[in-house]
Amino acid sequence: MARPVKYSLDQILDGVAVAARERGIEVSIADIAAAANVPSGSIYHRFSSRRELLVRLWLRSVRRFQEGFVRALDGDPPERAVVAAALHTPTFCRSNPMDAMGMTLFRQWELVDDAPDPCAEEVLHVNDGIDAATARLVERLRGFRDERSYGLIVAATRTCPYGLVRPHVGCEIPEWIDEAVAASASAIAGLVAQ
Incomplete structure (x- = not known):
């Protein structure tokens, strides 16, 4: 049985938006994790890349x-x-x-x-x-x-x-x-x- 999702997609994408506003398109997963208040491992587990996160925000x-x-x-x-x-x-x-x-x-x-x-x-x-x-x-x-x-x-x-x-x-x-x-x-x- 899969683990329940602890952090919502919107919470993570809100973090992407905050981090991208501050750091631009070169934002890192660490920047996103900090802005979303989510462990970076949770982001790596759910998304294939930083680019995917940016495209999902777009x-x-x-x-x-x-x-x-x-x-x-x-x-x-x-x-x-x-x-x-x-x-x-x-x-x-x-x-x-x-x-x-x-x-x-x-x-x-x-x-x-x-x-x-x-x-x-x-x-x-x-x-x-x-x-x-x-x-x-x-x-x-x-x-x-x-x-x-x-x-x-x-x-x-x-x-x-x-x-x-x-x-x-x-x-x-x-x-x-x-x-x-x-x-x-x-x-x-x-x-x-x-």
């Missing part, structure tokens, strides 16, 4: 972000959903600074070919839900889905908000970011109707 952070993002994309009316989804980025990052930092550790396309085996399948499909929600939003805006409209909505709801917020992750995110995010999302969404 995945958890992305999943937490995506919950609200997908709800915003599915909102009504669709024109307002574009702006709401875009504003989710600064709002989430302000309210969840550790998850915001966790999301900056990797990019999906970087991990697809070399994610640790225990995480590979989840990495491959991590954006499936937001891709589907984006496609639904484009169809509600246009009545059909085309590559141009899809690309514009991705720019309005993901690329531009992330680009505006990313330089501020790890410090205070200025309130003016929300104005810029909303203005750019609204302007780009207007191009979809053309």
Whole structure:
């Protein structure tokens, strides 16, 4: 019979987040163990590598972000959903600074070919839900889905908000970011109707 798990995955990943905030991506297992208040042997026993822990933190952070993002994309009316989804980025990052930092550790396309085996399948499909929600939003805006409209909505709801917020992750995110995010999302969404 397997030993019961004494330390939760969230407790360990919280430690990864704290240690990574302080030491960056080169954080050690000893740093993680100290931050999580967990014996390093427990970490070595459960995880294949330090990289797996970092990828698991990234995945958890992305999943937490995506919950609200997908709800915003599915909102009504669709024109307002574009702006709401875009504003989710600064709002989430302000309210969840550790998850915001966790999301900056990797990019999906970087991990697809070399994610640790225990995480590979989840990495491959991590954006499936937001891709589907984006496609639904484009169809509600246009009545059909085309590559141009899809690309514009991705720019309005993901690329531009992330680009505006990313330089501020790890410090205070200025309130003016929300104005810029909303203005750019609204302007780009207007191009979809053309």
